[in-house]
Structures are given as structure tokens and as C-alpha cells.
Amino acid sequence: MxxxxxxxxxxxxxxxxxxxxxxxxxxxxxxxxxxxxxxxxxxxxxxxxxxxxxxxxxxxxxxxxxxxxxxxxxxxxxxxxxxxxxxDRKAGHLKIACLPGFATSHLPKVVATFLKNRPEVTMTIEPDRPERILEWMAGEQYDIGITDGFSGHPSVERTEIDIRTVCVFPQGHALGQLKEITPTDLINEKLIHSRRDSVFFQSVSQAFQRAQIEFKSSIEVRQFTAACELVSNGLGVSILSELDASKYVNTGLEFRPFRPKIPHRLALLRPTLKRPSMISLEFMQLFHESLRQYQQ
Amino acid sequence: MxxxxxxxxxxxxxxxxxxxxxxxxxxxxxxxxxxxxxxxxxxxxxxxxxxxxxxxxxxxxxxxxxxxxxxxxxxxxxxxxxxxxxxDRKAGHLKIACLPGFATSHLPKVVATFLKNRPEVTMTIEPDRPERILEWMAGEQYDIGITDGFSGHPSVERTEIDIRTVCVFPQGHALGQLKEITPTDLINEKLIHSRRDSVFFQSVSQAFQRAQIEFKSSIEVRQFTAACELVSNGLGVSILSELDASKYVNTGLEFRPFRPKIPHRLALLRPTLKRPSMISLEFMQLFHESLRQYQQ
DNA sequence: TCAAAATATAACATTGTATTATATTATTGA
DNA sequence: TCAATAATATAATACAATGTTATATTTTGA
Missing domain, CATH: 1.10.10.10 (Winged helix-like DNA-binding domain superfamily/Winged helix DNA-binding domain)
Known part of the structure; x- marks a missing residue:
């Protein structure tokens, strides 16, 4: 031999x-x-x-x-x-499925930080709808999933992160005078909001009901980027996560904390059965940390 | 580890x-x-x-x-x-240096036979002048050398093979009546021959001297192929090895044994110091055998 | 839950890979 | 040419790798 x-x-x-x-x-x-x-x-x-x-x-x-x-x-x-x-956690491959919003805004910064000290690590980032992400995670097609309004699945393990909710309005708008914004402050405002069937929309809508303020729906959008664009064009105000809002500061927008406190709940997912690789655990940790400043 | x-x-x-x-x-x-x-x-x-x-x-x-x-x-x-x-002698690489005449006539047939049962064997065949061949063999650049008129070299081992000499003439020529051809029979013929400084030319020329027949040089050529072409065009007759002559039968040529017996001496060379590979020994043997029918 | 299958552990034999000590063979320079 | 020297081979031996069988433990699936 x-x-x-x-x-x-x-x-x-x-x-x-x-x-x-x-x-x-x-x-x-x-x-x-x-x-x-x-x-x-x-x-x-x-x-x-x-x-x-x-x-x-x-x-x-x-x-x-x-x-x-x-x-x-x-x-x-x-x-x-x-x-x-x-x-040394300097090599490997990571497959991430996330909402389109993340792929274009917050995630790239985290990825860049992560890869800086890990030149041999490669990544796949796949943006898609929440249902698709869940499907992929359950099928163990991806290592990490980032979504919101996740309600649980036996073969998917989640870490939930509550992001502060803010109200965004065009720069110079009268709401800028306030420290915090409540449904009552929005009585005359047209609202740009996410899908009505989303968990987050329902929480917001409940808050308005409790305050006995009519929720004046103006435009329903699917992505926070679209909402911010519309707001900065003066078409109304919107209630969304501080994470999303902060990306649009300096482009003609302002925001203030929204009260009552409504968390915008993100979910960091991984397949339960598949043993996670060290780099995927490290990435999840870094991602979690990157959200700390927006966390409620 | x-x-x-x-x-x-x-x-x-x-x-x-x-x-x-x-x-x-x-x-x-x-x-x-x-x-x-x-x-x-x-x-x-x-x-x-x-x-x-x-x-x-x-x-x-x-x-x-x-x-x-x-x-x-x-x-x-x-x-x-x-x-x-x-x-199993089915793989390897063989480098052969030979006279140009061999590369185009006899060698290809032998190579084809050799490679038939050895599909993984590869070969390099380099045709050149005798001095160059000797140089290459001494420098162990090649495994096998095929030349003629070789007079020895300390780092080159040779096997000599004497090929029968024949006289070639155009088809239908009067010489066709004879069984053998001597210098006397060529008294009125113009002769096409190899380089005057070659060993073989000197042997032939001596035979003419001994028979007291003038050697009527017509054309001096460097390759037997050229000689045969000239002969078949009726420009004279030539004396060369049966090996070379037999390649030109069926192209307007005939030949008969030449007397006195003059061997056309080929030399099969290999570097003395370099241990020969099994396939090179096998090839030399096959090559030697392929010449048996022309051997004196 | 329980029997069967899959896997892990233990004790041990054989072989690969190293050691040092020593013999043999090449090389080289007066 | 011959002795000194370098290079290589062989022998005796230690230890790790790789295998064995016997047996314990864990997983799986009806």
C-alpha cells in the first residue's frame, strides 16, 4: 500500500x-x-x-x-x-436569508465588519418574503434567517429582538416640536403603513383604537424604504422601527419615539436540527450586538 | 498530524x-x-x-x-x-533522437506497433543531424538515438545493425536483368550518392576502386529520399541500404543486391550512465527486430 | 417501551515510523 | 592508489497507527 x-x-x-x-x-x-x-x-x-x-x-x-x-x-x-x-473562524461559508429591507440597509454594514477579520469566509445573502425565509430555514437551506413577525416553527429556533418604534415625518413638520409622539398627536395626519396583515400593523392599529383615534390609512406599502420615501415627499407620516428610520435620517426626515411603546419584533432564526457552525454563531452574535443601540 | x-x-x-x-x-x-x-x-x-x-x-x-x-x-x-x-510497461515517456530519414519512413511503423499495446505511453521524436544526435545522447537529453556512421563516444552505448546494401534504378532499366549488381555493371551509369565524408560513401567508393571502375558522381544528396526521387526520375542510379530502398518500391523503382557486400551500419544509441527505463529497453528490442529482415 | 441496530470503548496484535548504534559503500583529495 | 570522509544501508528496538474481537452504550423505529 x-x-x-x-x-x-x-x-x-x-x-x-x-x-x-x-x-x-x-x-x-x-x-x-x-x-x-x-x-x-x-x-x-x-x-x-x-x-x-x-x-x-x-x-x-x-x-x-x-x-x-x-x-x-x-x-x-x-x-x-x-x-x-x-x-480560527477565518474560513467557512455562511448562507443568510433575510427580508429585502435588511439586505440593502443594515446587513451590509454588519457583513463588512464580520468579513474584515475573516478574509477566507464567503457568504450567500438571499433576500425574500418572510414565508419563503421560513420555508428555507425549516428545509435547512440556510444557516441564518432574519425576519419579523415570526410566530414559531418546530424545526426553527429563534432569537427575538425588540426594536424601538418611532414616528417619522418630513423635516420641518410641526411634530418636530414634540419629544414623543402618541396617536393623539397624529389625529390629523395621513398614515403610510406596512401590510394590514402584519403583526406590527395590528399592534399599531390597536394603540390607535385604545386612544380612540381614527387610524387614517393613506398608503399601504410593503417595505419601509418605500414608506420613508413617501414620507420625505410629504405624503404623510409613518410609524416604524427606529432601525429602519435611522437609515433615512439626513434625507429630509425626522423621527421621534412613538408612545405607547410598541416593539417592532425581529426574529433571528436558525435550523434547530442542524448543528450551527462556529462562524454562524459568531455572526448571529455580532448581528445581535449591532442592533443593541436600537433595542427596546 | x-x-x-x-x-x-x-x-x-x-x-x-x-x-x-x-x-x-x-x-x-x-x-x-x-x-x-x-x-x-x-x-x-x-x-x-x-x-x-x-x-x-x-x-x-x-x-x-x-x-x-x-x-x-x-x-x-x-x-x-x-x-x-x-x-506493465503500459505507461511512460520515451524520447528518441534520430536521423530525419527514420522519422519519416521506418520509425513511424515501429512506433505505431509499440504504442498499440501501450496506450499510456507517450513519445518525443526529434529528427536531426548525426552530430546533434550524438550531442543529445551524451547529454542524456534523449533515451534512444538512431543514427549511422557512429564512431563511438565514452558516455554513449551503441548497438550496431548492418543493413544489406542494394543498387536502385528506374523501373524497366537494363540492370533489372541482373540478379546482383557489381561496380562493373555500373560502368556507364551516373551515380547519385550520399555525402562524400560519410563512412558509407567511402566504403562504396573503395569497392569501385578495387574493381578499377571509375565512380561517376552525378549528384550528392543528404537524404536517401532525395536520392530515390532522383533515381525514379531517371537521373541516375544509387547505392543505398535495402531498408531505405524498400520504402520506394512501387514508386517507379527497382533494386538488386549490390556486391561486394558492403554493410550500411546503423547505430542504436543510449546514454551509458542513465539507467534505461523498461519501456526504452523494450522499444530498442522491438526496433532491432523490425530491422531483422533487412539485416546482413 | 423495548428489541434491534448503530456506535463507542476496552484490551490487545500487528505494522508503520521513528530512534540509536553500527556496518557498508562511494567520493574525494593527498 | 589509498586512506579519510561522507553517504547510505542494516540491526535492534521503542512507540504510535491501525487493525482485531469482545462488550458496553446509545439511537432508532415498530
Whole structure:
């Protein structure tokens, strides 16, 4: 049976041109090297070297095999290195499924920070609708999912993060005078809001009911970016997470905390059964930390 | 230290999906396989498999390493196979330096026969002048040299082959009446011949001297192919080896043995110091045999 | 829940890989 | 040419890798 150690020995002899030199480069004794080469010679039944003025040069047969032999040794080195990098959390691949809003705003910054010290890590980021994300997580297609209004699934483990809710309005609007904004303050405002079937919309709508203020729906949008664009064009005001709102500051918008406190609940997901890789745990931690400043 | 056996074990577990299945495919006991995997797991400090409904599936980290691992195993197999083929004389590479005449006429047939049963053997055939061939052989650039008029060199070993000499003339020429041709028969013929400084020319010229017949030089050529072309165009007759002449039969030429017997001496060369590969010895033998029918 | 299957652990044999000590073979320079 | 020296091979031996069988433990599925 051909052994890896024999090939290492062969390679060392070819590069040094002698048994004793090869022994030195591999850091073993000369007799050990002698035997490795003798064993290999028995294995390959042809002669390995020609002796020419004191130098061992590879035989034609060995020259034929040499490229493959070197490749094997190189690949073994690669495997070792990569495994070390995986343990240093510097290599690996991460598949993240998230809401489209995240893919374009908050996530890229977190990813950039994460990859800065992990040059060998690669990532896949797939933005899609919440139902699709859930499906993918349950099917273990992705390592991490980021969504909102998640109500649980047996094969998906979640970490929930409550983000502060704010009211956004165009710069210079009268609401800017207030410290906090309640439904009562919005009595004459047109509201731009997310889908009516979303958990978050229902919480907001309840708050208005309790305050006995009519919720004046103006436009229903699917993404907070659209809402912010509309608000900055003076088409109304909106109630959304501070995380989303903060991306639109400096583009003609202002925001103030909304009262009563309604959390915008994000969910960080991972498949329950699939053992998470170290980098995926690290990423989840970093992502969680990145939201701390917006957390309720 | 990462061991090859561990990678074989890993690959078997990945393909079978279980430890015991992998043990079966490698033909070892289940505890042996258990230990190989445990050792590898200790080596790679991350987890190797996820268990999912009784099946072991490779972890993300292993998936990252798997292509290289498979490649290593494949290459080891290749090396084994190729070494076996070398021993069956079915693989290798042969470098042959020869006179241009050989490269275009006799050699291709021999090469074709040789390669028929040795599909993995590759060859380099380099045609050049005799001095260059000698130089290459002495410098161990080539395995085999084929030349003529070789007078010896300390680092080149030769096998000499004497080829019968014939006189070629155009079809229908009066010489066709004779069984053998002597210098006397050529008294009125114009002669097309090789270089005056060649060993062979000097032998022929001596034969004419002894017969006291003038050698009527018409054209001096460097290659027998040129001589044959000229002869078939009626520009004279020529004296050359039967080997060369036989290639030009059926193209308007005839030949008869030339007397006195003058051998056209070919030399099969190989470097003295360089240990010959098995295929080069086999090729030399086949080449020698292929000339038997023309041998004096 | 319980029997069967899969896997892990223990005790031990064999072989690969190294060691040191020593013999043999090449190389080299007076 | 021959002795000194370097290179390599062989022998005796230690220890780790790799296998075995026997047995315990865990998982799986009816």
C-alpha cells in the first residue's frame, strides 16, 4: 500500500538530491529516510533514482509520477491550513436569508465588519418574503434567517429582538416640536403603513383604537424604504422601527419615539436540527450586538 | 498530524452515511472505523457530521474541505494506477533522437506497433543531424538515438545493425536483368550518392576502386529520399541500404543486391550512465527486430 | 417501551515510523 | 592508489497507527 509518508520522503529526496539531506529537511534521522525510500521502492517496482556524480536524480518513471505526487502533498497542506482557518473562524461559508429591507440597509454594514477579520469566509445573502425565509430555514437551506413577525416553527429556533418604534415625518413638520409622539398627536395626519396583515400593523392599529383615534390609512406599502420615501415627499407620516428610520435620517426626515411603546419584533432564526457552525454563531452574535443601540 | 487513512474513512462515511456502512466499504471492522473518525474529529477540532434521521451528513466545515479531500484520494489512486502501468510497461515517456530519414519512413511503423499495446505511453521524436544526435545522447537529453556512421563516444552505448546494401534504378532499366549488381555493371551509369565524408560513401567508393571502375558522381544528396526521387526520375542510379530502398518500391523503382557486400551500419544509441527505463529497453528490442529482415 | 441496530470503548496484535548504534559503500583529495 | 570522509544501508528496538474481537452504550423505529 502506497503511503503518504513515502511520498513526502520521495519529494524531499528529489528536492535535496540526497537521502541524508532529505532526512534533514523532514527532521528525521537518515536511517528512517533510507527505509521510507526503500519501502517506496519496493512499492513502485521500478527504480526511483539515478546516481550521477553523487547526486540522486529522479528516474524517468518518477518524473512521470512527480506532478501528481506534488499535487497530493500540496492538497494535504491545503486541507490542514483550511481546517486551521476554520478553527480560527477565518474560513467557512455562511448562507443568510433575510427580508429585502435588511439586505440593502443594515446587513451590509454588519457583513463588512464580520468579513474584515475573516478574509477566507464567503457568504450567500438571499433576500425574500418572510414565508419563503421560513420555508428555507425549516428545509435547512440556510444557516441564518432574519425576519419579523415570526410566530414559531418546530424545526426553527429563534432569537427575538425588540426594536424601538418611532414616528417619522418630513423635516420641518410641526411634530418636530414634540419629544414623543402618541396617536393623539397624529389625529390629523395621513398614515403610510406596512401590510394590514402584519403583526406590527395590528399592534399599531390597536394603540390607535385604545386612544380612540381614527387610524387614517393613506398608503399601504410593503417595505419601509418605500414608506420613508413617501414620507420625505410629504405624503404623510409613518410609524416604524427606529432601525429602519435611522437609515433615512439626513434625507429630509425626522423621527421621534412613538408612545405607547410598541416593539417592532425581529426574529433571528436558525435550523434547530442542524448543528450551527462556529462562524454562524459568531455572526448571529455580532448581528445581535449591532442592533443593541436600537433595542427596546 | 492529518493522516490519509482518516480521509479515506471520512470519504467512506460521507458516501455511505453511517460508520458501520463505511467500515463495510473499506473492509474493516466498525470499531476501527469509529476510531479513525474519532481521531480525525480530534484533528479537525470542529464537528464533522450532523445526525439527521439516522443518517450522518457532513457538516458545513467538512463540505468546505470535501472537494480537496476527494481530489487527494483520487490522485493517490492515480499514482498507484500509473505505477502499476509503468510496471506493465503500459505507461511512460520515451524520447528518441534520430536521423530525419527514420522519422519519416521506418520509425513511424515501429512506433505505431509499440504504442498499440501501450496506450499510456507517450513519445518525443526529434529528427536531426548525426552530430546533434550524438550531442543529445551524451547529454542524456534523449533515451534512444538512431543514427549511422557512429564512431563511438565514452558516455554513449551503441548497438550496431548492418543493413544489406542494394543498387536502385528506374523501373524497366537494363540492370533489372541482373540478379546482383557489381561496380562493373555500373560502368556507364551516373551515380547519385550520399555525402562524400560519410563512412558509407567511402566504403562504396573503395569497392569501385578495387574493381578499377571509375565512380561517376552525378549528384550528392543528404537524404536517401532525395536520392530515390532522383533515381525514379531517371537521373541516375544509387547505392543505398535495402531498408531505405524498400520504402520506394512501387514508386517507379527497382533494386538488386549490390556486391561486394558492403554493410550500411546503423547505430542504436543510449546514454551509458542513465539507467534505461523498461519501456526504452523494450522499444530498442522491438526496433532491432523490425530491422531483422533487412539485416546482413 | 423495548428489541434491534448503530456506535463507542476496552484490551490487545500487528505494522508503520521513528530512534540509536553500527556496518557498508562511494567520493574525494593527498 | 589509498586512506579519510561522507553517504547510505542494516540491526535492534521503542512507540504510535491501525487493525482485531469482545462488550458496553446509545439511537432508532415498530
Amino acid at each position: 502506497l503511503r503518504l509518508r513515502q511520498l513526502e520522503a520521495l519529494s524531499a529526496v528529489i528536492t535535496t538530491g540526497s537521502i541524508s539531506g532529505a532526512a534533514k529537511t523532514l527532521g528525521i534521522s537518515q536511517p528512517a529516510m533510507s527505509r521510507l525510500i526503500a519501502d517506496l521502492s519496493k512499492n513502485f517496482e521500478f527504480n526511483l533514482f539515478n546516481k550521477r556524480d553523487g547526486q540522486l536524480t529522479p528516474s524517468q518513471e518518477i518524473q512521470l509520477l512527480y506532478p501528481d505526487i506534488e499535487r497530493v502533498l500540496e492538497l494535504m497542506g491545503n486541507i490542514q491550513n483550511t481546517s486551521a482557518e476554520i478553527n | 492529518l493522516r490519509l487513512r482518516q480521509l479515506e474513512a471520512l470519504s467512506a462515511v460521507i458516501t455511505t452515511g453511517s460508520i458501520s456502512g463505511a467500515a463495510k466499504t473499506l473492509g474493516i471492522s466498525q470499531p476501527a472505523m469509529s476510531r479513525l473518525i474519532a481521531d480525525l474529529s480530534k484533528n479537525f477540532e470542529f464537528n464533522l457530521f450532523n445526525k439527521r434521521d439516522g443518517q450522518l451528513t457532513p457538516s458545513q466545515e467538512i463540505q468546505l474541505l470535501y472537494p480537496d479531500i476527494e481530489r487527494v484520494l483520487e490522485l493517490m489512486g492515480n499514482i498507484q494506477n500509473t505505477s502499476a502501468e509503468i510496471n
